[in-house]
Amino acid sequence: MPLSDSGSALFAGSADEFVRMAPESSLTTFVTAHYTRLYSRPAESQVRAWRNSLTALARVVQRADLDRSGVGVELRLPSNNRRIDASFVARDDSRHPHVVLVELKQWDSAAPSSCPDNVLVGGQEKLHPSAQVAAYADYLRASHSAFTEEHFKLSACSYLHNMTNADSLAIRGHEYRGIMHEAPKFMADDAELLVDYLLERLAGGGGMELLPSVVKFRHSPSKKLIDGVARSLNGDPAWTMIDEQRLAYNLVKGHVAQAVATGEKAAIVVVGGPGTGKSVIAVHLLVDLGRRYTIAHTTASKAFTTNLRAIGGRASVSLFCWNKDFAHRVTPENSLDVLIIDEAHRVRLTSNMRWTKGEARSTIPQANELIRASRVSVLLLDEQQNVRPDEIGSVSAIELAAQEEGVPLIRVELDAQFRCNGCEEYIQWVNALFSASAVPASGWLTEGEYDLRVMDSPEAIEKALLAEVKRGHTGRLVAGYCWP
Numbered sequence: 114m115p116l117s118d119s120g121s122a123l124f125a126g127s128a129d130e131f132v133r134m135a136p137e138s139s140l141t142t143f144v145t146a147h148y149t150r151l152y153s154r155p156a157e158s159q160v161r162a163w164r165n166s167l168t169a170l171a172r173v174v175q176r177a178d179l180d181r182s183g184v185g186v187e188l189r190l191p192s193n194n195r196r197i198d199a200s201f202v203a204r205d206d207s208r209h210p211h212v213v214l215v216e217l218k219q220w221d222s223a224a225p226s227s228c229p230d231n232v233l234v235g236g237q238e239k240l241h242p243s244a245q246v247a248a249y250a251d252y253l254r255a256s257h258s259a260f261t262e263e264h265f266k267l268s269a270c271s272y273l274h275n276m277t278n279a280d281s282l283a284i285r286g287h288e289y290r291g292i293m294h295e296a297p298k299f300m301a302d303d304a305e306l307l308v309d310y311l312l313e314r315l316a317g318g319g320g321m322e323l324l325p326s327v328v329k330f331r332h333s334p335s336k337k338l339i340d341g342v343a344r345s346l347n348g349d350p351a352w353t354m355i356d357e358q359r360l361a362y363n364l365v366k367g368h369v370a371q372a373v374a375t376g377e378k379a380a381i382v383v384v385g386g387p388g389t390g391k392s393v394i395a396v397h398l399l400v401d402l403g404r405r406y407t408i409a410h411t412t413a414s415k416a417f418t419t420n421l422r423a424i425g426g427r428a429s430v431s432l433f434c435w436n437k438d439f440a441h442r443v444t445p446e447n448s449l450d451v452l453i454i455d456e457a458h459r460v461r462l463t464s465n466m467r468w469t470k471g472e473a474r475s476t477i478p479q480a481n482e483l484i485r486a487s488r489v490s491v492l493l494l495d496e497q498q499n500v501r502p503d504e505i506g507s508v509s510a511i512e513l514a515a516q517e518e519g520v521p522l523i524r525v526e527l528d529a530q531f532r533c534n535g536c537e538e539y540i541q542w543v544n545a546l547f548s549a550s551a552v553p554a555s556g557w558l559t560e561g562e563y564d565l566r567v568m569d570s571p572e573a574i575e576k577a578l579l580a581e582v583k584r585g586h587t588g589r590l591v592a593g594y595c596w597p
Contacts, residue, residue, distance in 0.1 A: 115143070120328035122185035123147045127321055128201065129180035135171035138164055144186055152442070153471045166217035169274035170199055177308040179203070182315045183324030190249065191256045191332035192409065192434060192486075194443045194473040197249050202265070202327050204317030209266055211314045212259070212327055216246035216271040223276070223284045230292055232284045241289055242271035247296040255338050256431030258331040258407075265326070268314050269296040270307070278302045332407055332448045334432045339403035342396075342429070358390040361525050362397055365491055368523055369402060372489045373450055380484050380515045382457070382508060383493040385527025386540070391493040394527075395455040396421070398491060399432070406450035411436050411483070413459035413504070439486040440464040440475045452487035457494035460506035480506070480514035490520075497544075539563065 115126035123144045124131075134140035141164040148155050167186065174184075182203040187196045198217040205211040224233040230244040240248075250269040259265045273281065278300050285293070299307040365381050372379040385391050399410045411434040412418050421433040436459075438444070439452065454460070464475045464482060475482060484490045496507045508524070515522040538557045545552045558565060568574050575590060582588040 116324065116328070118329065119147070119185070120325070121189040121191075121330065122187060122200070122328040123196075124184070124186035125324055125328045126184060127180065128174055128182040128184050131167075131184045131186075132171045132175045132180070135167045138168075140167055140171075140186070148187075152473075162219060165219060166198065166274065170215060170217060170272060173272070173304050173307050174201075174311070176304065177311045177315075179311060179315055179320075181318030181320055183320030183327070185324065185328045188328060189443075190252055191330065191431065192438050192444045192448065193252070194440075194470065195249070197246075200327060201311065201315055201320070202323045203315035203320035204323070205266065205314050206316055208317055210259075210263070210319075210323050210326075211266040211268065211317075212253075213311060213314050214246055214249055214253075214267070214269040216242050216249070216269070218242050218271060218273045219275050220273055221275040222280050225283050225286060225288070229288070241284065241292060242273065243289065243292045243296040243298050246271050247292055250296065252431050255335050255429070256332055258333040259326045261333045261335040262331075263326055265323075266314075268310075270310060271296065271298045272307060273298065273300050276300050332409065332431075332444075334403060334408060336404055338429060338432055339400055342432070343400045358394055358527070361390075361527055362394045364525050365394070365398060366401065369398075369406070369451055369489045369491070373406060376488075378447070378484075378488055378518075378520045379523060380490045380492065380511065380520050381523045381525065382511050383491065383525045383527060384495070384508060385493075386495050387498065389495075389527035391495070391527065392417070392455055395453050395491070395493050398451075399453055402451050403432075407448075408432075408451040408453070409434050409449055409487075410453045410455060411439065412455045413437075413461065414456050417456065436460060436479060436483065437464040437466070437469075439482055440473055440479075441477055441482045441485055442475060443473050444482075444486045446485045447488050449487035451489045451491065452483060454483050454490060454492045456498070456506075457492035457511065458496060458498045458506040459500060459504045460492075460494075460510070461501075462503050462505050478514060480510055481518055484514055484518050484520055 115124055115130060119125035124140060124147065131140065134143065141160060144163055145155060145160050179201065182201050185200040185202075187198065188200045189196050197214050199215040201213045201215070203211065220234050223239070226233050226238055228238060230241050231238050232241050233239070246269040250267050254260045254267055260267055281298070281300050285298070297310065299310070361383055365383065368379060368381050383391060383394065395410060399408060402408050409432060410421065413436045418433050418435065422429045436454065460483065461479050464479045483492070492511055494506050494508070499506065512522055538555055542552065542554055542557070554565065557563060566577070568577065578588045578590055
């Protein structure tokens with residue numbers, strides 16, 4: 114019988130069960146029923162894809178005689194709604210636990226794309242299967258406890274069971290060789306090669322003993338990834354904490370240690386205006402706490418998250434996340450020790466978007482979801498920096514969510530200014546300027562440290578800014594959202 118608790122997979126059982134159940138469609142029935150219980154009835158096209166692809170893969174597994182392996186079907190990635198078609202686990206010839214991911218495609222033809230790592234299927238841009246499954250492998254290596262804590266080995270491949278080698282020539286060119294070396298692609302004619310690939314990694318058996326570690330994991334970002342982020346930040350003055358920043362950092366760090374030690378949940382809200390160092394504190398907490406606890410950093414800001422991922426490299430997508438990644442139907446409660454919610458003023462009313470799939474659609478507020486996702490939530494916010502109308506992040510909204518979840522809330526204030534030459538009077542003047550109560554410039558302007566000009570057009574602003582940058586200054590052109 115399959116495992117009674119399949120964890121984050123829709124099916125978890127032996128390869129022998131997989132081979133027996135797939136051709137008779139009882140596996141598809143099982144997977145469909147589990148999916149329906151968790152989410153809603155899947156589309157008929159999805160059910161048909163499961164039936165066809167799992168049956169094709171079962172024929173290969175039967176030829177490989179992998180009956181001592183464990184299998185997870187539709188395994189969900191940590192804190193993500195993406196799923197891996199099939200995951201096999203057993204010991205290899207050296208007796209080391211090894212997992213093989215298999216991405217299944219029903220395509221019968223594809224053409225090369227002018228975009229890197231993409232192919233064209235029916236005229237539409239699709240990710241090359243090798244690139245897709247290699248990214249899944251990177252994500253797991255950086256975030257899944259079987260790989261970050263138990264040190265399982267991991268391999269990945271794709272199986273295009275309806276496409277012949279002749280039809281696949283266009284997507285096997287030189288431009289794809291790197292990614293196919295990382296994650297080989299097998300076609301309908303390559304069944305024996307896929308058999309050899311699986312046997313080389315799974316011949317040692319013991320898969321059912323190892324399977325729970327694969328399907329019932331913890332979101333556990335790798336310490337190697339944390340260390341890489343730390344090295345990138347080391348010595349950069351923009352990420353150095355002083356005075357009040359370090360005080361707030363120490364307060365948060367102490368509360369986190371206490372909450373984790375006692376097993377009690379806690380929410381810590383850090384409040385400060387622009388330039389008070391909230392994000393600096395957030396990243397330092399991530400690096401320091403990440404060496405001892407399971408942790409992730411999340412925002413709703415595409416630009417900020419993209420920049421942080423650039424610091425951490427390709428695998429850091431599991432460390433630097435989006436708020437919507439922690440929707441309660443995607444992330445189990447307390448799946449992390451610590452979740453750092455930077456720019457928490459951008460927390461939205463709901464994690465649902467117009468393209469959110471039915472399986473991931475939320476039924477509770479996003480603030481509640483973020484507090485539920487970890488044992489300790491650290492929310493850094495400025496109540497005056499909401500960007501879109503549905504962004505409701507405020508101290509009162511966080512307080513309400515914490516109260517509803519039965520979680521004590523601790524508040525930390527930041528006041529020291531680390532931008533704009535550290536002049537508090539200038540900051541106050543700018544805040545007043547963009548309000549209904551503008552005031553004249555005061556002594557900060559006559560001191561000569563600021564150059565304030567009013568210009569007639571955006572083009573003139575850009576020209577003046579670029580001239581200053583050319584002289585060696587740093588510069589930025591910003592445009593705010595227009596609010597009533």
